[in-house]
Amino acid sequence: MNRTPAIARGLIWLVALAAVAALGFRHHLFARDLGVWLAAICTLAIYSILYRENVVFRFFEHIFIGLATGYGFSIIITQVLQPKWWVPVVKEGKWYWVFALLMGTMFYTVYSKRWSWMNRLAVGIFMGLVAGLSVVGFVTMLAPQMTASFKPLWASTAPYIRFNNLIFFVTLITVMSYFFFSFEQRHPLVKGSARLGRWLLMVAFGAIFGNTVMGRVSLLIDRLQFLLLEWLHVFGSR
Amino acid sequence: MERDWQFWSRRIIWLLLATATALFIVVRVKAVMYVSKPARSLYQAMEKVPPDKIIVLSCNWEAGTRGENGPQTEALVRHCFKRGKRFAIFGWNFPPGPLLAEQIARRVAPEYGRCYGRDWVNWGFKTGQANMIRAWAKNIPGVIKEDMFHTPLARIPAMRGVKTIHDVGLIVDIAPADTLSTYVRFIYGIYRTPLGHACTGVMAPESFPYLDAGQIVGLLKGLAGAAEYEKLVGYEGDALKRMPAQSSAHMLMIALIILGNVLYFRARRRGPSTHSAGSGQAGSGPSRAASRDGETPRRRLSA
Numbered sequence A: 001m002n003r004t005p006a007i008a009r010g011l012i013w014l015v016a017l018a019a020v021a022a023l024g025f026r027h028h029l030f031a032r033d034l035g036v037w038l039a040a041i042c043t044l045a046i047y048s049i050l051y052r053e054n055v056v057f058r059f060f061e062h063i064f065i066g067l068a069t070g071y072g073f074s075i076i077i078t079q080v081l082q083p084k085w086w087v088p089v090v091k092e093g094k095w096y097w098v099f100a101l102l103m104g105t106m107f108y109t110v111y112s113k114r115w116s117w118m119n120r121l122a123v124g125i126f127m128g129l130v131a132g133l134s135v136v137g138f139v140t141m142l143a144p145q146m147t148a149s150f151k152p153l154w155a156s157t158a159p160y161i162r163f164n165n166l167i168f169f170v171t172l173i174t175v176m177s178y179f180f181f182s183f184e185q186r187h188p189l190v191k192g193s194a195r196l197g198r199w200l201l202m203v204a205f206g207a208i209f210g211n212t213v214m215g216r217v218s219l220l221i222d223r224l225q226f227l228l229l230e231w232l233h234v235f236g237s238r
Numbered sequence B: 001m002e003r004d005w006q007f008w009s010r011r012i013i014w015l016l017l018a019t020a021t022a023l024f025i026v027v028r029v030k031a032v033m034y035v036s037k038p039a040r041s042l043y044q045a046m047e048k049v050p051p052d053k054i055i056v057l058s059c060n061w062e063a064g065t066r067g068e069n070g071p072q073t074e075a076l077v078r079h080c081f082k083r084g085k086r087f088a089i090f091g092w093n094f095p096p097g098p099l100l101a102e103q104i105a106r107r108v109a110p111e112y113g114r115c116y117g118r119d120w121v122n123w124g125f126k127t128g129q130a131n132m133i134r135a136w137a138k139n140i141p142g143v144i145k146e147d148m149f150h151t152p153l154a155r156i157p158a159m160r161g162v163k164t165i166h167d168v169g170l171i172v173d174i175a176p177a178d179t180l181s182t183y184v185r186f187i188y189g190i191y192r193t194p195l196g197h198a199c200t201g202v203m204a205p206e207s208f209p210y211l212d213a214g215q216i217v218g219l220l221k222g223l224a225g226a227a228e229y230e231k232l233v234g235y236e237g238d239a240l241k242r243m244p245a246q247s248s249a250h251m252l253m254i255a256l257i258i259l260g261n262v263l264y265f266r267a268r269r270r271g272p273s274t275h276s277a278g279s280g281q282a283g284s285g286p287s288r289a290a291s292r293d294g295e296t297p298r299r300r301l302s303a
Helices: A004-026 A034-050 A055-091 A095-111 A116-148 A159-178 A188-231 B002-026 B037-048 B063-083 B097-112 B129-138 B140-144 B180-191 B204-212 B222-233 B238-270 B272-278 B285-302
Strands: B054-059 B087-091 B120-125 B168-175 B195-199 B218-221
Touching: A034 A055, A034 A188, A055 A095, A095 A116, A116 B180, A116 B204, A159 A188, A188 B002, A188 B063, A188 B204, A188 B222, A188 B238, B002 B238, B037 B063, B037 B168, B037 B195, B037 B218, B037 B222, B054 B063, B054 B097, B063 B097, B063 B168, B063 B195, B063 B222, B063 B238, B087 B097, B097 B120, B129 B140, B129 B180, B168 B180, B180 B195, B180 B204, B195 B204, B195 B222, B204 B218, B218 B222, B222 B238
Parallel strands: B054 B087, B054 B168, B087 B120, B168 B195, B195 B218
Antiparallel strands: none
């Protein structure tokens, strides 16, 4: 394992970067804010994966995961356990909140063969709660959407609305027929409808993918704008 | 030779993409924007909120989607400031959301002569998801208790008269994930409080059924939605400035897709002997390329 040339190359790059940074600082070419510099270095390190996987990317990836985990942990303590459990029990005398700790602890009994039945009890209670909420959600969320899918085809509306409704109707019926798996699709009508449904699904996936690309490009622009304008001060901007 | 081309072709595409976007970030070109109906509907719904009711900006986003949700939040905040609508910043999905929105509000507020406490309040991040939202609808001060700076809500002028969901004129969920369904289920479905949605481009197709069913009053789709809203509010912010770069990236990608397909079909017509030469654009290329620039160094690193 000859690692010396790689380390030497890395050091040369580091020295070159430091020299460019020092020059930029001296002539006010770059941002003088340490936070901006840190953000710029993090961005470039993460984007280095675009060339190939490397140690720098790995290092910053792990930093990010560590930061996110630590931040999440601190949020749980400061936003949940402290105000919603510790303060009521210790400072407000609401002793019955101790049972919440008991219920929470029951989840961890999954690691013991002897006590794992307690975990099932806790999981069962929460599954019941979520199932109950889902029923409410089905009625209040999906029922209006199902009602809205009944669109008029011959109503006295503008022709383009009727045309849109017709497209909607054909798409709905053909895509639903594609998902009929209870019987074999042998009849030419069902077969043709399912095939059209599959094509229309492809169109929908294309639209979704197009939106995804649009979103990702927006995020790239945000980062490039930061690097070019806030960090490098291209053309003296900001 | 072929492997070298496979290795470099993707990197050339990324470099072209970066150049196409960077060029229009540096060179300012005025964007021509068409305002879509969903964006206009959201704008009109904001306008209709009476002065005795508060607008809730549910900032369920984080730094990862700042490029899209940031300009959306700024456009909505500017609209509230411009029209003197009091609003509350709130978040319950990603902890940094309310903090990032607060930074935007504090940066913009001096331009309109607005101040914290009187014109807006930040409820901060709250845990509990759907259960919290259900309780919040019935008793806002009871669930929120204090703002993100630990000031009791009773001492904040912007909170006067705000007790239940009936005192909320509009909720706009600014989010990169499916948080809207919680509001639809437990707020619109029960109390009929108007809802708006400002989502990332990825989420936009999933939001259309809500719009079609009338469960949301309007929709901002990604950066383009933010640009449309900026045009409605009447200022040129980040979204409008970024639209030429966005369009140039889209045009480049369309051109590359067409070029890739032309090369693919030309290679296929030539026959199997030359097929591999053109497969750098499609087919077996990516897997080989991945083994060269993805797996090998990973193995080397782990060694």
